[in-house]
Amino acid sequence: MSGRLAIAIDLGGTQLRAALVDGAKVLRRAAEPTDAVGGPDAVLDQMRRLIASVEGDADHAQVAGIGISAPGPLDGETGTILHIPTLPGWDDYPLCDRLRDITGRTVVLENDGISAAVGEWRHGAGQGLDHLVYVTVSTGIGGGVIADGRVLHGRRGMAGHVGHFTMTPDGPRCPCGVVGCFEAHASGTALGKRARAAAIAHPESALGALARDGHVDARHVVAAARDGDAVARALIDEEAWLLGRGFASLVHLYSPERVIMGGGVVSGFDLMEARIHHVMRENLMPAFRDVVVVPAGLGENAGLVGAAALILDQAL
Template sequence: MGDRLSIGFDLGGTQVRAALVAGGGVRRRAAVLTDVAGGPNSVVGQFRALAAKICEGIDFDHIGAIGIAAPGPMDTETGVVDHIPTLPGWNEFPLRQRLAEEFQRPTIVENDGIAAAYGEWKHGAGKGLDHLVYVTVSTGIGGGVVVDGRLMHGRRGMAGHVGHFQIAPDGPVCSCGAVGCFEAFAAGTALGKRAHMAATGDPSGYLGSKASSEKIVSRHVVDGARLHDAECLALLREEAEYLGVGFTGLIHLFSPQRLIMGGGVAKAFDLMSDDIHAVIRRNAMAPFKDIPVVVAALGDDCGLVGAAALALAAVEPTDR
């Protein structure tokens, strides 16, 4: 069979995804809308069905381990869910134990940002580096950090909540309840809110016309910017300013060789890269001004690949 096979799951508030992974590459993938109302027991059934789909025609004995990337905060040392705001009813759910029992395979549970960081470190844009920061900019902002050639976990495996440091003493209220967090300013949700306000202020503009039939989200800003709409381009420049400020803080904190950006908003990275780097050059201390920001090489698969690779690394220990 060549490279050992493992399964990576990604648990999200919208979708549950699964991938059959070998050698850092996705062989097969499948997804289904998360049965939020059905609670954890129903979602475990979805994991089972997705695994059957991606492993069709394969002897399950070839599957070495199971890894799941899940939103936090969660205690990855025990594998017990602490609290997932988008998934009510999961508090204190023994996720690792249930999946290990379900699949009879060694199983790890990892924060989705840390799993994605590991995927990019071992198989993507961070391959060969000893120091990197991965930031996913999507509905919220999360991430993971590699320092001195080691994946940083911290107390209870909860390190890397890079969206929840304060970049302003006031400002919008964050999903965590604090005010002025990086996430509150720069997440895709925040960009979508600013776009909605722009659409309301100019009903005849690109965003205003879209708002007549759709809910305005960050994707509309990117679409409009690619059509050279001035309002959308201005919104992306503002987004790049916020990202640059947050990224500069992370660069100062962790001194990475590279900062890797993933998530839905990263699809507009080519439109924001120059502005993001200009903010870093403006704000960073001299030794940090040249740290490059790059887009995630694995795209949406980095969490799936990372979770699957971490699971195999737990069975066949390598550098973590």
């Protein structure tokens, strides 16, 4: 195991993606819809196919191994998927062992939030830092933590579930089953829900007009706010307030040098940036007040680049 290239796989509930990665550069990529019905055996077959496709004619000895980014909870130490809410049949599945048997290669498995954090740390908005919190604000809120120059893993590699601390004693139920999590309040899904309620309450607004034409979600809020719609602006301000409070909590808990925000909702970062920082400063103890939030640098490639970095770091 000595190559400078790595194969990265991003196992998602809807898309299975693979890439041949050189540092931050994705040299080749391939994707298929995840065969959710077929279960692990079918998906392993897909992985083999995608790996062959991205590996192409690359020198076998140059490829250090395979890094997999997958939804948690998973056990990174043993390379086992514990449970994937969106993919039935994967409970306690020893993915690393299986893929190692098939490919003969070194395989590492990491939570998708942590993979993206590593990607941003090595090659994105967190380069050169020793301490960072990466937060993806998307369908849910996930992320990963780099502290003291290392990935924070915790028991079974499950640390850094940054979307699942209690923000309110009641309020919306989170997909994780708990009431009032940061994710339940501030995810893109939660913003979309508030947008649909606002569209009904304000049929005269740009959001109201959009709702007559179809489904309204977080992206529409960002677009309408950018166009100056007051209802959308208020929603964005509320989202920024929620994110500012949540990020402030994470800064007290992990003491990062920087918070890196990724995920779909970051497309509206410029609209929220000032308010997020204002709310953070209001909610941080003085010694933490200079910590800022920056948008992610690698976009949807963060997880693939990070999974590859895990293999390449190990190879060093």
